[in-house]
Amino acid sequence: MSEITPDLVRHLAGLARIALSDAEIQRLTGELGQIVDSVAKVSEVATADVPATSHPIPLTNVFRDDVPGPTLSPAAALAGAPEAESDRFKVSAILGEEQ
Amino acid sequence: MPRDALMDFDAALEKYEPVLGFEVHVELSTATKMFSDAPNPATGDDAEAAGPNTAITPVDLGLPGSLPVVNETAVRYSISLGLALGCRIAESSRFARKNYFYPDLAKNYQISQYDEPIAFEGEVEVELEDGTVVRVPIERAHMEEDAGKLTHVGGATGRIHGAEYSLVDYNRAGVPLVEIVTKPIYGTAERAPEVGRAYVGAIREIVRGLGISQARMERGNLRCDANVSLRPRGAEKLGTRTETKNVNSLRSVERAVRYEIRRQAAILDGGGTITQETRHWHEDRGETSAGRPKSDADDYRYFPEPDLLPVEPSAELIEELRAALPEAPAVRRRRLKADWGFTDEEFRDVANSGLLVEVAETVAAGAAPAQARKWWTGEIARIANARTTDPAGLISPVHVSEIVAMVENGELTDRLARQVVEAVIDGEGSPAEVVTTRGLQVVSDDSALTAAIDAALAEQPDVLAKIRDGKVQAAGAIIGAVMKQMRGQADAARVRELILERAQS
Amino acid sequence: MSTASELTRASAADLAAAIAAREVSSAEVTRAHLERIGAVDGDVHAFLHVSEAAIATAEEVDRRLAAGERLGPLAGVPVAIKDVLCTIYMPSTAGSRILEGWVPPYDATPVARLRAAGLVPLGKTNMDEFAMGSSTEYSAYGATRNPWDLTRIPGGSGGGSAAALAAFEAPLALGSDTGGSIRQPAAVTGTVGVKPTYGGVSRYGAIALASSLDQVGPVSRSVLDAALLHDVIGGHDPRDSTSLRDAWPSFADAARRGAEEGTLRGLRVGVVRELTADGPTGDGFQAGVTQRFREALGILADAGAEIVEVDAPSFDYGIAAYYLILPAEASSNLAKFDSVRFGLRVTPPGGGTVEQVMAATREAGFGPEVKRRVILGTYALSAGYYDAYYGSAQKVRTLIQRDFAAAFETADVLVSPAAPTTAFPLGAKVDDPLAMYLNDLTTIPANLAGVPGIALPVGLAPEDGLPVGIQFMAPARADDRLYHVGAALERLLQERWGGPLHAQAPALG
Ligand SMILES: [Mg+2]
C-alpha cells in the first residue's frame, strides 16, 4: 500500500504552489496512491550496481563562446507580463524571505 | 523591536567555543551570463546604467521553450578559482536544478551544482593582523546562476515587510556565480571574528588576483553568508547554527560574527536554545535579526539538470589553467613587501586594511609605493571609516595614481588633492575632470601671485623690513594672507620664494 | 492537380514539385487548405489558431519563385504547427489556460527553419495540455476528434496535428514526442509520424514537458513527406545543448531508395516480444491490431527481410520509469508558470501575497492531468523518496538502453505495433489515468533510450474499421534506416490497397 495521505498531498501542493481544493486533495490522494503503487516496481530491478542515466545520448562539455548576442527590449520582455511598472515586472507583496 | 540580550564577548569565549562556516558567492566578470548570451551586468562599470530588464534574453526570463547553454569562459574561471583555492577539480561535474518558488528566480528553479561540484576539498591560508596564519578548509566551490533583483514598494523602509508590492528586474538573473563553501572552522576561539574578516578578505584577494571578478562587496560582486554556532568548551557535539546572509563588507563580517557569538552565548547561558534560521545583518544598527527558519518546507528537490550535460575538463586544460595561476597570495605578499621596501608594520597596515590589491594596482599605474600606501591607508581609509564602509573599491587605483602624479608635478597641493579624492569618490568624475570643474589647480602663475603679494604688503608694510633684518619668519603673515586670497590654491613654497626675492631687491 | 480536393489530398512532395514547376501557386494551395479548415474544423477541432498571415506568406513565396529564387524542396507547402512550439505572431498555449493568448517574442528553431525554407505556417494545432495525455481530451480548449470516426479520440498529445493531416486540413505538421505523442496519434489516425533520435531536432522553443525525453518531429501522410520535413527541421542547433553535431544523411533520399528498391533482402527485423500480444501485457492488445501487425511482418518477410524475435525484459518497467521521470522533470519545467512574467494571473478574492497569487493562478490555470503529474513529480523528487522513485527510474533507463543495445546486435530495426489499440471512444479513459497511460506502452521505450521511431499505417482493424499503425525503431543516429524500411513497407502495402490508406477515410463535412 502506498503512503500517500491527504496531508502529504497538501504538503506537495504547497511545494508545487497549487492551491488545491479539499475535494481535489481527496481525489488526488486516491489517484496518486494507485499510480505510486504501480510505478513503485522500478525499485525491483534498480539495484545498486546499475548506474543511473539522466541523458539518453551521452554528451559532455557542450559550451558556448563568451560572446554577447541580441537582447530583448524591455518592451518585448514586458509585453506578456500580467502587470508591470517602471520597466519592471510587478507582483503583490512577498511574504517569505529569500532563499 | 526588543534588542537581543548580548553576553560580554570575553565571557562568551570563556564558556563557549565558536564554530564558523562561510558561503561566499563570487560574481564572475565574464562578457555574458552563465547560460545565456545576454551581456553580464556584473562586468560593466555600472550595472544599473542601462535600466531595468535590458540585459535579458528569453533564457534569463525563463520564457517557455528557452534553453540554457553553458558559458565556456565561466567554466574556465571556475576551474581557475578552484585551483587557487587548492581544490581538486572534478573529472566529471554536473549541473542540477534547485527547485523553489521566488519571484526573482525566473524559472522557479536555480541551475546550480549539487552532488558533483566542479571543485572540492581545498584549503586557504589566511593571515591575521599580527601575522598569525590560519588554514581554512574548503569543502567545495560550485558554479551556479544569480537571481534577479526585487524592489519593495510602499511601507516605511523599502524592506520586504510592510511593502505593498514588489517590482522585479531580471538583469542580474543568470549572472555567473561561484559559491565557495568552507568546512566547519574550529579552534578560532576569541579570534573568530578576525578569522571571518581575514578569510573573506583572502577570497577577495584571490579572486581579484585571478582577474575573474570585480569582487566589490559593496556592489554585491562578492557576498558572504556567515554561519556561526557555539558549543560549550570541551564539548564534542556541534551546536545549532545560524546563517547570517549577505554581509557586504569585510568589517561587517567581523562585526556580524562577533554579534552572533555574543547573542547566542546569552541565549545558551540563560538556558535557551538556538533556532536554526537565517539572519539578516543590519549595518546601521550593528545587529542581526531573525529571517527565515529552516523547516521541512526546505525541500529543494534537486535533480540532474536535463537541459545541460556533464562538464569533464581534460587534464590538459586543468594543467594549462594551473600554469597560468598568479602567485599564491602568501607568496605574493612576501614579494610585494620586498619590492615596495615597506617595514613589517607598514606592510601589515596595508594588508590588514584589505588594501594590498589597491596599493599594488596603484603602484602598477605609476605611483611610488610609499605614496600609494600613504593615500590608501590615510585619506581614503579615513573617508571609508567616516562612511562605515571598506576603502577598497571606493576609488579606482588608476585615479589614485593620477592624483599622486598631480601632487608630484605641483599641479595640486596635498590639501587640494584630498579634496579631489573626496570628489572622485562622490562620483564627480576623474581627477582631471574634478580639478577642472572645481577649479582646483594650484595657481602657478607668478604674476597673479605677485599681485596678491603686493596687495598683502600694502596692508603690512613693515614685513619687508623685518625680513631684511633677518626675521624671515615674518613672511608667514604674508604667505597666510596670499593663501587666503587664492583660496588655498597656491603653492606656499613658491609664494615664500617670491616674498624673499622681493625683500632682496 | 487543380481542384481544391486534389490539392488537399496531394502529398507534400507532389505539392512542392507542382509549386516549383509553377503549375500551381503556393497561394492556391494554401487557400485550398484554409477553405478545408473552414469546412471541417468545426467538427474535427484540430486547430487552436489559424494564421491570418498564411496567404500573404504564400504569396511572398510565389513572388520569390517567380523571381527565379531557388528555395528549399518543400517551398510553398503549408504546414500545421503543434501549439507546443513557440511562434512569433501566433499565440502559443501548449493547450493550457495558463498560457492563453501568449505570443512569444521568438520562433522555436524548427519553426524558424520551416519559415526559412519557404514553408507556409497554417496555424497551431490542438494538444493535450502541456502534452500530458494520449487522447487530446486534456486540452484546455476542448478535445480534437478523430476524422475516421468523430466519436473517437485522435490520440495524443499531438492529436491536433495528426487529425489535421487525416482530415486533409494540412499536408504536413510538426509534433513533439515525449512518450509517443507523435507516433500514437499517427497510429490511430492512419498517418505517419517520426520521433527522431534525441538531439536530432532542436528543442529550442518547444515548451518543455520532460526535457530528457522530448523530441520534435514530422507528421505527414507518407513516409517520404516525413523525411522531407525532417530534412528541413533537423540538424545541430547551438541553442540546445543536447542537440547532436552529427552530419545527417538526406532522409528523403533514404525514403526514395526504400520505395524504389522493392526488396528488403538482408534486413534483420526484430520483433520485440514485450511490445506485442505475446508479451506480459499482451491482453492489452486489440485482436485487429495484432492481426494487421502480423500481416505486415509477413509482407516484410516476403520482401526478403529476416524476422527475428528479440527479448527486452526491462521494457516491462518502461511505463513505470516513464511515469516517474516525466512527472519529475515536468514538475520543475512547469514551475515557470507562476503569473509573474507571462501568462495568466489569478488573484484570490480580496487580494493576496505573491505566494497566494501564484498558487491561485496555478490552481485555476492547470487542468486535472497537469496537477496530477506535477504533484506526482514533486513527490518523486522529494527528500526521502528520490532514491526509491526518481533514482530507480533513472536506473531502469540504463537497463532499457542495455536491452536496446543487445537487441540491435541481432536486428537492424525493431518492430512493434505503434499502439496497443485503435482509437477508443472519447471519454472512455479520461477519468482513469492508469488506463490512459497504457496507450504509450509500445512507444515509451524509444524515448527513455533516445532512439528514433516511426509509426505508419498497416491497415484497418477488421472489428472496427479504424487505422492500425506499426512502429519501427532504429539505433540512435540511424533515423535513415526508419525512412528506408518505412517507405519500402508503405509501397508494398499501397500496392495491395491500390492506393494510400487515407483514400479509404470517410468523407467529412
Ligand atoms: Mg547557500
Ligand SMILES: [Zn+2]
Ligand atoms: Zn548559492
